Amino acid sequence: MIYQTVEGEEVPALGLGTWRVTGDDCREAIADALKIGYRHIDTAQAYENEAEVGEALAESDLDRDEIFLVTKVWPSNLEPEALHRSVDRSLGKLQTGYVDLLYVHWPAGGFEMNATMEALRTQKEEGNARRLGVSNFTPDLLEAAMERAPLFALQVEYHPFLDQRELIGRCREHDLLFTSYSPLARGEVLDDETLQSIAEAHGKTPAQVALRWQVQQDHVAAIPKASSAKHRRDNFEIFDFELSQKEMNAIFDLARGERIVAPDQLAPAAWG
Numbered sequence: 001m002i003y004q005t006v007e008g009e010e011v012p013a014l015g016l017g018t019w020r021v022t023g024d025d026c027r028e029a030i031a032d033a034l035k036i037g038y039r040h041i042d043t044a045q046a047y048e049n050e051a052e053v054g055e056a057l058a059e060s061d062l063d064r065d066e067i068f069l070v071t072k073v074w075p076s077n078l079e080p081e082a083l084h085r086s087v088d089r090s091l092g093k094l095q096t097g098y099v100d101l102l103y104v105h106w107p108a109g110g111f112e113m114n115a116t117m118e119a120l121r122t123q124k125e126e127g128n129a130r131r132l133g134v135s136n137f138t139p140d141l142l143e144a145a146m147e148r149a150p151l152f153a154l155q156v157e158y159h160p161f162l163d164q165r166e167l168i169g170r171c172r173e174h175d176l177l178f179t180s181y182s183p184l185a186r187g188e189v190l191d192d193e194t195l196q197s198i199a200e201a202h203g204k205t206p207a208q209v210a211l212r213w214q215v216q217q218d219h220v221a222a223i224p225k226a227s228s229a230k231h232r233r234d235n236f237e238i239f240d241f242e243l244s245q246k247e248m249n250a251i252f253d254l255a256r257g258e259r260i261v262a263p264d265q266l267a268p269a270a271w272g
């Protein structure tokens with residue numbers, strides 16, 4: 001495993017995304033992922049699988065402090081009272097007294113910069129969240145949020161086809177974890193010729209190269225979703241090879257401004 005050091009703490013740079021993995025599939029995926037060695041699990045209130053994630057964690061032999069458990073508050077729960085109640089529900093489902101990282105999922109719905117960030121800060125002060133983060137924030141929103149709550153992380157879409165140098169730069173400058181969602185561009189990386197040729201040179205797959213490229217970047221963690229057991233294993237096999245600077249740069253050159261996730265009702269206006 002590669003760890004990213006943020007605020008002097010080590011965070012596993014590869015986690016498991018769980019969007020669209022529910023019910024028994026979710027319980028099995030988490031149990032299997034823990035056996036493989038995953039220790040960073042990404043869920044959200046909206047994924048409707050917090051209870052299954054909680055059950056799988058409760059059934060595992062691992063101690064709670066061996067897991068970096070992450071959830072996110074949905075826009076309809078961002079007014080202070082709703083936020084507090086919803087986090088209590090999340091903790092109940094996850095069968096834990098705290099999450100390691102609690103994100104605002106989108107700056108939308110009941111989001112109001114001052115009130116929401118103060119409510120988020122209270123969650124940390126009360127011990128329900130060890131660390132705080134924001135997701136799908138623009139650079140300006142991130143700066144404003146940081147003034148109002150002690151942030152640890154930003155989670156946004158990132159893969160070889162979307163340039164995120166500005167936000168990654170801000171994260172390094174402020175010592176924030178930058179977590180990449182949709183790190184495989186939902187499978188699109190598989191068809192890219194540059195990734196295919198680098199993969200061939202290392203005896204790896206384009207998906208493994210895309211993930212390795214991310215975790216090799218300072219402050220960056222990636223949370224690929226894999227409902228298939230084979231994909232979960234493959235995505236974990238990225239710690240036995242290294243990309244050269246030339247290969248890293250060739251992948252940076254693939255950026256073409258391709259954003260996959262931008263729902264109308266949720267995306268910040270600045271995304272256009």
Ligand SMILES: NC(=O)c1ccc[n+]([C@@H]2O[C@H](COP(=O)([O-])OP(=O)(O)OC[C@H]3O[C@@H](n4cnc5c(N)ncnc54)[C@H](OP(=O)(O)O)[C@@H]3O)[C@@H](O)[C@H]2O)c1
Nearest residue numbers: 017018019181182183184185186207224225226227228231
């Ligand atoms: N904060 C947010 O607003 C936000 C938004 C989107 C996503 N996320 C988080 O980020 C996670 C990942 O993003 P994502 O699910 O959008 O996309 P992704 O991880 O880029 O892609 C997932 C897709 O790639 C496939 N895949 C996984 N590993 C593979 C491999 N080694 N080879 C070939 N195909 C592979 C998966 O197939 P199988 O499932 O069949 O294995 C699935 O179809 C989500 O689950 C969620 O936790 C957060």
